[in-house]
Amino acid sequence: MIFTGTFENKVDGKGRTSVPAPFRSIITSSPSKELALFPSFRYNALEGMTFDMLAAITQQSGASEVNIFKAAPNKFAPLLRATHRMHIEETGRITLPANLLSHASIATTAVFTGEGHSFLIWSPEQFAQQAVSDIAPVTEANEGFIVDFAAAASSVQGLSS
Amino acid sequence: MIFTGTFENKVDGKGRTSVPAPFRSIITSSPSKELALFPSFRYNALEGMTFDMLAAITQQSGASEVNIFKAAPNKFAPLLRATHRMHIEETGRITLPANLLSHASIATTAVFTGEGHSFLIWSPEQFAQQAVSDIAPVTEANEGFIVDFAAAASSVQGLSS
């Protein structure tokens, strides 16, 4: 299941916001039915994915292995420590923790963007700023991506268009 | 079950502290419903996990075998000797033993951090000093981690979400 699209929702005084319905159905149909939410490494935003996805990634990388005697710190530790495990309530909302709200500079409005296996939550200002730099005309810098994307798209079978 | 997140709780004069609710539910839903607590080998902190997890580790490594006649020291012996088996009381608290409190330099406040299959208990000072708890923008220092994370994420297969 792939997160796609952009949605803008309100954040109330309690920090509550509705998870966009298409995202919600992905999460609630996952085994744990729960959400991993953490500060994005790349952007001034929050990143979310199914908790199962996060667990799979950490397991796959050995990050959650129990290395009692190992001297070296677990390099995934900062991620695990910063990750909130969240439950989506019946009406489709989550409560964004205060520290994450301030990390992403979110006050009364949150912009959700699908990013494939994960999604991001932005303040409108941060999103607008980033979107400008992400969406650019074809240049030497992004030409490679466009070609790759076209190649991948053409190799996908069974699509109606 | 994966321990994630960071929580700060009070420690009273008797050494009592509340186990953060998300951690508590993992422990109380384990078969033994009990907790293994021991000094961390890595940090100036305490490490905890379900008692079943510790048992599984020692069994898997053969550390719990009865070697009455063997002269060679059991490498798990120091760990097993230092481990306290603890019961979480009805109200969700544990009493941290005095020797563990002093090992971790904990006085009136304890910081709990999820580390995957285990969690750590720090003094606020030790945590602030040791943990790079803030996930910073991309820099040379954390770039390696980000690449690893991306690689792990992209290699996760067969997820229903």
Add this chain to the structure above:
DNA sequence: TTGATAACCATGATTTCCCATGTTAACCCC
């Protein structure tokens, strides 16, 4: 008896759950 530990009771604050409402989008029948 005394000191320590563990179980029990009490409480304020926070969080979560549930109900209610307006609005939008989908659907269906004519």
Add this chain to the structure above:
DNA sequence: GGGGTTAACATGGGAAATCATGGTTATCAA
């Protein structure tokens, strides 16, 4: 295709449960 009906969704507010934490009583050992 138009109009009306229904369902889904986002959002506000309040009630109830959970949680962290302080204090008190029981239990046990030295």
